[in-house]
Amino acid sequence: TQTHNYSPEKIKFLEVSGLQRIILARELSLERIREISKNTNADLEFFVHGALCVSFSGQCYFSQATTGRSANRGECSQSCRVPYDLEDKDGKVIAKNKHLLSLKDLDLSAYLRELLESGVTSFKIEGRLKDVNYVKNITAYYRQKLDAILAGNLQYGRQSSGSTNFTFTPDPERTFSRGYTDYFIKGEDAVDTMASWDTPKSLGKPVAEVIDNNAQYCSLSFYDKLVNGDGICFFDDHNDLRGMFINKLDGNKLFTEYAAHIPAGAILYRNNDLAFEQMLSHDKSARKIQAVISMKQTAEMYVLTVTDEDGIEAEMHFGESVEVAKNQEKAMAQFELQLKKSGDSVFAVTGVSLDVTTMCFLPISQINDLRRTLLNRLCEARIKQYKRPERIRNEVAEVYPAKTLDYRGNVTNALSKEFYEKHGVIHPAEGFELIDDFDGKSIMTTKYCIKQELHACPFVNPGALDDFQEPFYIKDKNRKYKLSFDCNRCEMRILYEG
Numbered sequence: 001t002q003t004h005n006y007s008p009e010k011i012k013f014l015e016v017s018g019l020q021r022i023i024l025a026r027e028l029s030l031e032r033i034r035e036i037s038k039n040t041n042a043d044l045e046f047f048v049h050g051a052l053c054v055s056f057s058g059q060c061y062f063s064q065a066t067t068g069r070s071a072n073r074g075e076c077s078q079s080c081r082v083p084y085d086l087e088d089k090d091g092k093v094i095a096k097n098k099h100l101l102s103l104k105d106l107d108l109s110a111y112l113r114e115l116l117e118s119g120v121t122s123f124k125i126e127g128r129l130k131d132v133n134y135v136k137n138i139t140a141y142y143r144q145k146l147d148a149i150l151a152g153n154l155q156y157g158r159q160s161s162g163s164t165n166f167t168f169t170p171d172p173e174r175t176f177s178r179g180y181t182d183y184f185i186k187g188e189d190a191v192d193t194m195a196s197w198d199t200p201k202s203l204g205k206p207v208a209e210v211i212d213n214n215a216q217y218c219s220l221s222f223y224d225k226l227v228n229g230d231g232i233c234f235f236d237d238h239n240d241l242r243g244m245f246i247n248k249l250d251g252n253k254l255f256t257e258y259a260a261h262i263p264a265g266a267i268l269y270r271n272n273d274l275a276f277e278q279m280l281s282h283d284k285s286a287r288k289i290q291a292v293i294s295m296k297q298t299a300e301m302y303v304l305t306v307t308d309e310d311g312i313e314a315e316m317h318f319g320e321s322v323e324v325a326k327n328q329e330k331a332m333a334q335f336e337l338q339l340k341k342s343g344d345s346v347f348a349v350t351g352v353s354l355d356v357t358t359m360c361f362l363p364i365s366q367i368n369d370l371r372r373t374l375l376n377r378l379c380e381a382r383i384k385q386y387k388r389p390e391r392i393r394n395e396v397a398e399v400y401p402a403k404t405l406d407y408r409g410n411v412t413n414a415l416s417k418e419f420y421e422k423h424g425v426i427h428p429a430e431g432f433e434l435i436d437d438f439d440g441k442s443i444m445t446t447k448y449c450i451k452q453e454l455h456a457c458p459f460v461n462p463g464a465l466d467d468f469q470e471p472f473y474i475k476d477k478n479r480k481y482k483l484s485f486d487c488n489r490c491e492m493r494i495l496y497e498g
Helices: 008-016 030-038 062-067 109-118 132-150 274-281 328-339 364-385 414-422
Strands: 021-023 043-050 084-087 093-098 105-107 122-125 163-165 205-213 217-222 231-235 241-245 248-250 253-255 267-272 286-297 302-308 313-318 347-355 442-446 473-475 480-486 491-495
Touching (some): 008 021, 008 030, 030 043, 030 109, 043 109, 043 132, 109 132, 122 132, 132 163, 132 274, 286 364, 302 364, 313 364, 328 347
Parallel strands (some): 021 043, 043 122
Antiparallel strands (some): 043 105, 084 473, 205 267, 217 253, 231 267, 442 491, 473 480, 480 491
């Protein structure tokens, strides 16, 4: 992820150098992904859902510069989630106390088919610091969408065995989100607002509007059902986000000590859905590999065979000295019932066939032991037949697409330096974590643009910011940072000034 795999040339270099799966930069459009896919045979992975880093991956040094915590080493202090003022050259305020760099969460669930057709073979879902219910909900949502695309489509195949039967209906709006954006997937010209300037926190789903209020309660117009125990939030008269749990609802009246602070016309968002969270907590969904069991009789014994969805088989023999069941019909039913149970194994037995002329009698516990042993043998057979993909190594030193690298090459140890030099880079510079002087250096490079977010892109709405003088700055409590706009490349940089 941190290598910012953006250009076809770099991705081809990585493939020829022996990398088999490449995670594409999240700023890419479908058109660029198609172009890359045509020029590589490597597996391509793409980010489709979750929190967005505003910077190009591997090109954010904001955290390192301000706190000494490197984002490239998993220690990001999330400078993009704090509020800033936006000022012009003369200190004139354009926006005050806004989360200018805080993006909404990514949701590309509507583009899965197009991404597959563009050559993507793996989808990446962000789950850093998320709880288990979030992971259940979001992965289930994408699993169902992918299954619908794969159903009956011979063009694609699964990369793993098994399927999941869910006991709940997934809904991304019912767990953590900052609102959603499709980012640059449709290209630069199709971009709408993608940041959440008012708050970096989870808003959740809009569920009601406040009609009026008094000191005791608010009267609501509902978009969705609310219940006691739900967590809700709203923006107060100062546009600050406030939250609370619902303790009492009576019809359309919400009783709360905060009633007088919730302005009429305010939208209430549910950011903690009690019923949904409880349902997920008790969810028993599980991924299972489908298998069928058959039972046949020979002159000397019975033979149990299990075959899974990949055609892998295992078998076992039993019954050399068992007694014949007195009630044949009951014994048949008992065997079929117990063999269908797969317990906590990775298999789901979807069918049982009994091809016997004389059914034996066995206690239920012994039938269960037979089934467990049979499924364990199938596990062993799957492991035995698995072939680890051969790793292709290229001993020829391919030439890196660039002859020089500055600090943004992230060369912070001897091995990375040796790698780049081997591939033709002349004296690669030390990475940002190893330098002390940040003055004038770009500490963030991003395709997200504050001008565009203000609907002031000079190519679309020229003159929209004529009342302000560049350069622009963002300012927090400690210092201000210069903004640099490369409009031809549709990129924005944040520069550190000592």
